[in-house]
Amino acid sequence: MKFQGITFAVVGGDLRQKKLIEFLGKEGYRVKVFGFHNIKFGEKVEVCDSMAHALGDADIIIGPIPCSQDHKTLFSKYSDQPILLQDVFKHISKDKLFMAGRITEEIQRIANHYSFRVIDLLERDELAILNAIPTAEGAIQIAMENSEITIHGSKCLVLGFGRCGSVLAHMLKGIGGHVAVEARKPSDLAYIKAYGYTPIYLREMEQKIHEYDFIFNTVPSLVLDSQIMQSIKKESLIIDLASAPGGVDFTSAEQIGIKAMLCLSLPGKVAPETAALIIRDTIFTVYSEMGVIL
Amino acid sequence: MKFQGITFAVVGGDLRQKKLIEFLGKEGYRVKVFGFHNIKFGEKVEVCDSMAHALGDADIIIGPIPCSQDHKTLFSKYSDQPILLQDVFKHISKDKLFMAGRITEEIQRIANHYSFRVIDLLERDELAILNAIPTAEGAIQIAMENSEITIHGSKCLVLGFGRCGSVLAHMLKGIGGHVAVEARKPSDLAYIKAYGYTPIYLREMEQKIHEYDFIFNTVPSLVLDSQIMQSIKKESLIIDLASAPGGVDFTSAEQIGIKAMLCLSLPGKVAPETAALIIRDTIFTVYSEMGVIL
Amino acid sequence: MKFQGITFAVVGGDLRQKKLIEFLGKEGYRVKVFGFHNIKFGEKVEVCDSMAHALGDADIIIGPIPCSQDHKTLFSKYSDQPILLQDVFKHISKDKLFMAGRITEEIQRIANHYSFRVIDLLERDELAILNAIPTAEGAIQIAMENSEITIHGSKCLVLGFGRCGSVLAHMLKGIGGHVAVEARKPSDLAYIKAYGYTPIYLREMEQKIHEYDFIFNTVPSLVLDSQIMQSIKKESLIIDLASAPGGVDFTSAEQIGIKAMLCLSLPGKVAPETAALIIRDTIFTVYSEMGVIL
């Protein structure tokens, strides 16, 4: 996908935004950046010394993911001083597109004073699905690093068959694991059979969970509580990929002596370049959807 | 899954119901049947000579898929005389479960005179997903039978990434095809990438479709119309799996000299035993869901 | 791979040679043919009315597979009269390459009177390996056609893990079968584990064979004899892919009521075009190997 003549501005963010800037520059787009102090980019990238300059004539303004951690200042790992959301928003022109992650109600309220359009990238289904790829691969890397057996030939249990669970199960099987998936919806269980995994029904969990060498949780509720933890064998490795409050009773795991790890935000950590490409693709899809009405 | 003490009645149907009766009998259930003339079953199966006898004390009554082709009589391939829906329904006791396929409004209206519960099996998502397995395998068999090349190493295009499209793509890749999938929803396209198929955007279709040796349609709207048909190479094989009105302009294909085949209701044709097991599993899932309130 | 200025001659053969002629012509090679009566080829192909004309200035002469069925005349399905091997050989110039299949000692003896070089294509390992692809796919097609269940979800046993067994196991797993492979060599059993199939040791065969829905034999010795046949369940389908004397006691299978099928020469039957391409690729590999000394 290639769009002629768009100007991008990128403000704040972390390694993913840094890489995104490089990609856009290499693809020949005009990119203006603010909030990346002491970082050198290729010559096509315009490092701006004021927000006004950076955002003035940009068509698409890309913010961080998450947009803010305190609902007031921009999340900006490479900036040498805090950047207020309001200072960003007031420089975005009418009808332009601002895309960032986790636009909370408070952030939206600030944005409402201006007349640009806001897209929450984390609300985009395709971003979440594509992020399941580096998440799954990161989970596999962590499983490999923290066990004395190979995944090949091991017994793997995936809890949940949503975006992350389905992609993870696919990769685990691809590398040679014997994969079982626990899910509740009859339709998920049907897909689990269709894709050749062993379906595990909730009612069987307690009885069967001791068989598994690796247990990956993707369900954002307390699935592995202190009771079921009693049935897990000590040599198992538990990897929790679910966002807060998570699905694992870590205290209980520690008491029993089961290794359990909470692994969040894997894409940016294990594959920042892939994560940046996913953001780029999502931005382009959104833009092309809106394109008709621009 | 095993349920103690249930009595099944099976009335009408085709080869799938016949096999279903045998499975239930072998599993130790009491099964009463009506509408299967001149067919011998195992000794546990009670072949009844009246509807009243067959349905009187059954907990779950299994009808045909589809339930009826004329909204009046039961679809019953092995019956030597027509069976009126009304004659079936009036013998089903209060609160019992009647499960069959495609319960139209007209059929529902007749059932409403009685107080049993009706389940349309074809409305069950898991049945449709599981049926995608024999459908995909049947499509592959037909593709093999109608081409002079192997699927292995060939270029396959799947139109649509719903239940059938996703399972078919998985199998085609498994057998060694180079698989591309056309879809429209950004979330489908994201899954297509995650599963390692080549995503094809609608806007690229006309330009790229000539590359493909096998084209499988699963979209129930006219995707392959007379215009796009011009871009397909003559050696291609088109297999349409979409229900009426189907997605292929067959007249146009014939004029150009492209082999195009409409393949419907594959599960019962290519794998009646698997199809019967799928019906069985779905019945048990429904029953177990309802079980709590029985 | 592209070779400038070679002239091919094709004499005799079946549908595969016919397709091979078309491929070579389309790729821009000069192709002279003899022994294909009443068959029309593209305009680049020179249909010759004498052997002398066809073979006179050809660099590579392609014969049938097998070369002959009686060691005297050329195997030639489309010729309206018998062609003596001797009449072919005497027209092949010094140092030219003659490639065909199954060059027996008797055929070699006739060829020895002349000074061209002879290559037995069936002795080429890569041809046999590539032929395993259409063979495996054909076996799968036949299994689908002759059973009432899907391969997906079924239990498949492959006897032997040579060229055909290994490729077949890979495809069966790819389509969703639960695949076990019986082999004897420890190294084969190690690969069977590495590729994720269930290894079956000879000593377990009799005890475990009753579990399998599909049994594919690739071992050219009587593996499934009358004794082990007693342990196979009646609903199983046996497909024998091994060349004579084959590996199945068919009489015994019939007496017991087990469906067993001998399926030979599948590539030319189920995928003649793929089979022709495999011959073409092998010819080119041979030529490129010899090229240095030409």
Place this chain on the structure above:
Amino acid sequence: MKFQGITFAVVGGDLRQKKLIEFLGKEGYRVKVFGFHNIKFGEKVEVCDSMAHALGDADIIIGPIPCSQDHKTLFSKYSDQPILLQDVFKHISKDKLFMAGRITEEIQRIANHYSFRVIDLLERDELAILNAIPTAEGAIQIAMENSEITIHGSKCLVLGFGRCGSVLAHMLKGIGGHVAVEARKPSDLAYIKAYGYTPIYLREMEQKIHEYDFIFNTVPSLVLDSQIMQSIKKESLIIDLASAPGGVDFTSAEQIGIKAMLCLSLPGKVAPETAALIIRDTIFTVYSEMGVIL
């Protein structure tokens, strides 16, 4: 596989032998050990204070892999003092089996003074094949740890299609990589096609190698020399799995700025438990082969 009444002795070794002792003990075998100071084993394991005691009545004596690093003393990571090979060998009874890795001529010469039988485990094909599993998985782990992209969706090149190359290619594809394999033998190239990888011919290497994100070498000769290194892109990651002298010009890689890593003996490092199980399985296979003549 289960053998009644065998007594094992394990002398020297590393983490793999330590785990092997535990497995054998848990399986109910009598295990006597020497050379594991300050290490606690389960109660079934007899920790012996003299070599004579440990080896006196053992049927199978398991030594380290490699047996020795100096051809004189036993390789023994957990021993607090050097153990002479001769002191081991003189306690092994007539006709008993001694199995260890890399039995050099010098070691064999010492053993020849006694009348036990010697098996070099590293000469066993099945051990090498099974070790390809943890080697490949370790290579994947290292690739994940040392790159900013996912393997999923990346372009991977495997050099060589022997035991390690074939298993690695299978896993890389399973995790979603686009896999190409370079090989020279026509039969290897045929298998590469059959398994669905892109075959790379030696003659294409220089032209195509710049496309690849990950390059895995399994060929024990200088494949990636200073010349071809010029064609590799800077962002590539090279992982060399070939034993000495290895296949990569590391000096040249460093000068150009390409990350290249030599990764040897991965099984014991990344998956010691799996490595121990592989040794165990190989020992049992050897024993069962010899069993007939014991």
